[in-house]
Amino acid sequence: MDHTVSKIMSKDYQMKAAINQKLIEMGERERLKELLRAKLVESGWKDQLKAHCKDVIREKGLEHVTVEDLVTEVTPKGRALVPDSVKKELLQRIRAFLAQHAAL
């Protein structure tokens, strides 16, 4: 049983890796990144997070703040603050790509 489970998992992993590679090779990942960035700026997500960063910096001290501090404080909030409309649009594009290029 364990053997078949690990077989399934590695197959999924392989498929995921193959899809990711296709995304990168065809330039679609870069396009999706740009689209996401534009939508996030438009929706005010960047400004919200920047304000949160200011609080973190004032708390940790301007001289001593590190990248790790920012990442640990900012990333969870950043994930939560992404608007649903943006998520929906990105997911649509990703699904379309998968429908075309995922070999089943």
Added chain:
Amino acid sequence: MKMEEGSVSSLDNSKLEGMAQDILSELVEDACLGLCFEVHRAVKQGYFFLDDTDQESMRDFEIVDQPGLDVFGQVYNQWKNKECVCPNCSRSIAASRFAPHLEKCLGMGRNSSRIANRRIVTGNNTNNKSESDQEDNDDVNDNDWSYGAEKKAKKRKSDKVNILLTLCCCYCYFFYFNE
């Protein structure tokens, strides 16, 4: 994979959906990381809190629009009428003529070599006129291929190239006809 035919498509769909969510999650994380790096750099370079300056201090940095001043308020034609001493020839030159003068004085500009060459050629012609009468025969033989060289005061590069080309052609014909 142990699956029944009927449920294959739905399972694959959920798998695809899972993959799509994963991809979105990675993209969001990339965006967050990008912002962190941007902010961190702004903090370390000192420009993160720049837009928080109060109105009072902002007025110090307003664009200056007065005659005789640039946008930073600095005087920009202050050195127009000053004079500089050339370190080479120790002459006093006007500031706006200083750079061209230095070029010629130090012999380093684009035109200074041309002017020097021209001076050499005109200097040689005026010097050699007295000597050429004695060496007439030699001169006649030498000047067979270099048409007009002794007549023209300025020996231009194109003439030298013509002479070289003619020489090469003659040698080539020699060799071809001797085969």
